[in-house]
Amino acid sequence: MQTWIRHLGLATALTATALAAQAVTLASASDALGADRVESLSLQGAGRWFQFGQAPAPGLPWPQFDVSNYSADIHFAAPSARVQISRLQTIEEGRWRPASVLQKVDQYVNGDKAWNVGVAPAASTATWQPAAVEERAAEVWSTPQGFLKAAKANQAVSRPIPGGIELSFTLAGKYRYVGEVNEANEVVRVRTWIDNPVTGDTEVETAFAAYRDQGGLRFPSHIVRSQGGFRVLDITISSVKANATAPLTVPDGLAATPAPQVAVSSSKLAEGVYYLTGGTHHSVAIDQRDHVVLVEAPLNEARSNAVIAKVKELIPGKPIRFLVNTHVHFDHSGGLRTLVDEGATIVTHKDNVAYYQHAWQAPRKINPDRLATSGKAARFATFTQKHVLSDGQRRIEVHNIAGSGHNDAFALVYLPAEKILIEADAYTPLAPNAAPPASVNPYALNLLENVEELKLDVDQIAALHGPGVVKLADLKTFVGRKVAAQ
Numbered sequence: 001m002q003t004w005i006r007h008l009g010l011a012t013a014l015t016a017t018a019l020a021a022q023a024v025t026l027a028s029a030s031d032a033l034g035a036d037r038v039e040s041l042s043l044q045g046a047g048r049w050f051q052f053g054q055a056p057a058p059g060l061p062w063p064q065f066d067v068s069n070y071s072a073d074i075h076f077a078a079p080s081a082r083v084q085i086s087r088l089q090t091i092e093e094g095r096w097r098p099a100s101v102l103q104k105v106d107q108y109v110n111g112d113k114a115w116n117v118g119v120a121p122a123a124s125t126a127t128w129q130p131a132a133v134e135e136r137a138a139e140v141w142s143t144p145q146g147f148l149k150a151a152k153a154n155q156a157v158s159r160p161i162p163g164g165i166e167l168s169f170t171l172a173g174k175y176r177y178v179g180e181v182n183e184a185n186e187v188v189r190v191r192t193w194i195d196n197p198v199t200g201d202t203e204v205e206t207a208f209a210a211y212r213d214q215g216g217l218r219f220p221s222h223i224v225r226s227q228g229g230f231r232v233l234d235i236t237i238s239s240v241k242a243n244a245t246a247p248l249t250v251p252d253g254l255a256a257t258p259a260p261q262v263a264v265s266s267s268k269l270a271e272g273v274y275y276l277t278g279g280t281h282h283s284v285a286i287d288q289r290d291h292v293v294l295v296e297a298p299l300n301e302a303r304s305n306a307v308i309a310k311v312k313e314l315i316p317g318k319p320i321r322f323l324v325n326t327h328v329h330f331d332h333s334g335g336l337r338t339l340v341d342e343g344a345t346i347v348t349h350k351d352n353v354a355y356y357q358h359a360w361q362a363p364r365k366i367n368p369d370r371l372a373t374s375g376k377a378a379r380f381a382t383f384t385q386k387h388v389l390s391d392g393q394r395r396i397e398v399h400n401i402a403g404s405g406h407n408d409a410f411a412l413v414y415l416p417a418e419k420i421l422i423e424a425d426a427y428t429p430l431a432p433n434a435a436p437p438a439s440v441n442p443y444a445l446n447l448l449e450n451v452e453e454l455k456l457d458v459d460q461i462a463a464l465h466g467p468g469v470v471k472l473a474d475l476k477t478f479v480g481r482k483v484a485a486q
Helices: 002-023 026-033 130-141 144-153 301-314 336-342 350-359 370-374 442-453 472-478
Strands: 040-050 064-075 080-089 103-110 113-117 126-128 157-161 164-171 175-182 187-196 200-214 217-227 230-242 265-270 273-277 283-287 292-295 320-324 345-349 380-383 386-390 395-400 411-415 420-423 460-463
Touching: 026 144, 026 217, 064 130, 080 130, 103 130, 113 130, 130 144, 130 175, 130 187, 144 164, 144 175, 144 187, 200 230, 273 301, 283 301, 292 301, 301 336, 320 336, 336 345, 336 370, 345 350, 350 380, 380 386, 411 442, 442 472, 460 472
Parallel strands: 292 320, 320 345, 345 380, 420 460
Antiparallel strands: 040 064, 040 230, 064 080, 080 103, 103 113, 113 126, 157 164, 164 175, 175 187, 187 200, 200 217, 217 230, 265 273, 273 283, 283 292, 386 395, 395 411, 411 420
């Protein structure tokens, strides 16, 4: 009898699920949310934003910013979008960061083009952002109405799930979307996957809650987006307008400017030591007796391929045997996989290794890279305090940067014979004639304290951001230390 009752209960539950699914369809959800009549959305809100790929330690959530204004204008036919955010980094107890200043961003996408427009004092200056296209396009189709429009246009497959239906389809031949619609015909969750150089096919999940009538349109009043397992946006929507914005177009001045190409320039810091610049992120190549040591593989595979080509031009006939990685932030580790495929051993803090090993196991079907094709195994050389690379002629020291608020598994590189310090993010030299910061930058001060504690005799600093090589005296001046006249 009890078994029969259990079976009856299960059958009843399955029947209820099936009936709920029959009541909910793509057409009924589109009708309830007005998807067919909505050509554009204008959203206003406030909440929190989180900086993807910049966790202060491997495996921690992305750092949080408080958002006083969130504004999004989305047009589906183009498709195009403009997102404006005013944000201030949240104070994190126990982590000393630079004084927080209000950041205002103005971001755009139109089809396969993305750009930013500078906010005062650089107002109206537009710059290409090609790496942002996938993420910004995903935001367009991860709105409730956008998802339903794309589902209809791409012959979505529907299947029943508890409390509603799941809709799935593929966009542009490679971007998979999966959404859930509840019994009230509300889109409650949208998942898609975009490419990332570190985390591969990376899930972007957008959850919607607290639907209400906003200007004649049913729309959620709370949106939470997660990327790579942690939140990147948490916004309470205060205002929604439908069909109130025109399609966004690429500014004339920018449209006439070709998208930036990857370029690597070089300058000699010392005999056999080359500073590789030509973009926002730099590297250093060090010529050893029978191999090359490369410091930093930033951004992505395109950058690493260009850096590798430049190294082979400058130091022909020698393999890149070691790649020294300063920290796990994605803009400084996005090219690591390319160096693994090149045959280099990755020298990094031991706390970074498990993160890389896990992240690099992710599928890479959207944009397969060199390592996905070759399948080579990564090799690591790790340290906690200090690691030395030497060919018997030149000594290269890798030191932990202790106590930095920027990252907990953080390294600098020092060449004792040449008295050269190589570092990223701890100190970015100022542009010529730029005013020093109004308050002490704790990252730079911490770097100087580490240099002094380690008793490093530094002459030149090759920062991996910024305008060029500077002297130790420049770092001291930057943090407010008085420097004796030379």
